[in-house]
Amino acid sequence: MKEFLVGVDGGGSKTACLAVEWNGRAAGYAVGGPSNYHGIGAAAAGQVLRATIAQALASSGALPGEVGALCAGLAGCDRADDRATVESMLAPLACRRMPLVVNDARVALAGAFGSAPGVVVISGTGSIVMGQHGGRIERAGGWGPLLGDEGSGYDVGRRGAVAALRAYDGRGPGTLLVDLYRQYLEGDLDLLIPLVYRPITPADMGRLARLVGEAAGAKDPVALGILEASAGELALGVHAVARRLGLDRPAVVAVGGLFRELPALRQLVAARLGYSHLEWPRYAPVVGAVALAAGCCGYQPEAGVMDSWQRVVLEAGGWSQ
């Protein structure tokens, strides 16, 4: 009988799922909407997860009962009772072992470093820093849009809007952001109110971050200041995690959509850390999730095997770094 392993990487903007046959060549990849636990609630997250997983399994050709293990890395899924809720919601998938539910940073870490020491700094819709060393895992940030997520797309987008409004009110220095937001809104800045309080999703707020990138590209000092501050926040998280792990100048990789969208941010974080640049992770987080699922079965996938999983993701266009 065939045995399939399933990995999931679920964040504030999208959910990726990779299903692979262990010791075989069958594989399927699917992408669904956001599955951040606290953002959209457990029920909605469970629904997105089940649908996306079912799609990946169908495209891999897996039959019912052939799923050996499943690992889902979900943004905002941190506390034991959060994990238990999602684990029980994934039970209908009839996975042979209890599904493993972890924070999405955990699967990024597995994709970046396997079990070697290192730190991932993640900035997509949300942000978090997580590192590992000798079996220990430490994290900083990742407290969501209202309590933290400093340096995330949400944070940068919101700071841009706030800076534009401060300039508009005469409470802050003039900035190109006023014009960019006006163009974006096709009207005056008071249109930000219906836009933001409709309410806005974290992912939509994150989309405003590109206006900050655009203004920074034109050397607008306010926008550059926002990117500097955001890079400083992310670097602070790296320092906190490295210190707690006892790592001096750890290997650090950058993960997440905001680093792709704003290359200057990645460079600024590297500079803050005293590095010439930040590497991308070797494997996509969703591949890290499959590796953790393999671990649930006691398997240790070799690099050649993980390379083949990564190719499935790359060929599906699911990993553009």
Next chain:
Amino acid sequence: MKEFLVGVDGGGSKTACLAVEWNGRAAGYAVGGPSNYHGIGAAAAGQVLRATIAQALASSGALPGEVGALCAGLAGCDRADDRATVESMLAPLACRRMPLVVNDARVALAGAFGSAPGVVVISGTGSIVMGQHGGRIERAGGWGPLLGDEGSGYDVGRRGAVAALRAYDGRGPGTLLVDLYRQYLEGDLDLLIPLVYRPITPADMGRLARLVGEAAGAKDPVALGILEASAGELALGVHAVARRLGLDRPAVVAVGGLFRELPALRQLVAARLGYSHLEWPRYAPVVGAVALAAGCCGYQPEAGVMDSWQRVVLEAGGWSQ
């Protein structure tokens, strides 16, 4: 036939309504839940407004058709189409004149200064600065919890939680706030996540501000820093408004629940502005709203009349400054 005037002051935590008989002694006062337009939506705001107004009218003894004019000052109600929406929702009240819907800061300004020049700095669940001079009105801030409201209860409460989490992560200096939030949560700080993303209302976030006040009272430097920064933000708004109005050292009054809850904040704002202290407004915002309603009928209430309205509010415990 009797003629009643109705004033409403609606914010993120509560809605106050005062109905008074013009040239008479009948009066009624009622308090309802939040009616901030963008926070809870137009339909819910309209419902709270109609219910609270009906209660005040009933207790004043007004009969149907006896309402001459109504003025509602609502947090977040700024744009012409917002106002038109609420105005039409108040039409069932059968007010003889079209209801007047304005921002809640506008009625506070009327309560504080009548038509004399001056600036109100408001910090309750939200925050805004508004001033008037020679018929012109200018404002700064008031962009709501996600885009501004710097120095509001929401902002101070959120900054307190963020500072506690930064200390907890090792991303920021240690602070008494960690212990205070732990006591409040009756558990560890990760309980902030279910608390805040349940989701939290702006008013509930504002309630966390008292923990910052408590820590500041114990001379915690992080909490003192939050109050200093918040006072700086509010003073910045006063400067921006005064500059646009051409007012040099304007009369400034403090309005809103956060100033009552955190007396240190009021003192810090005064210090930033170079004043020995900030006065409270002469009349409650809801009395200012009634005065604006009177203006809709061409009436100009004298001080003795406004004093009698204010007494109704004070006797109902609706104004504790």
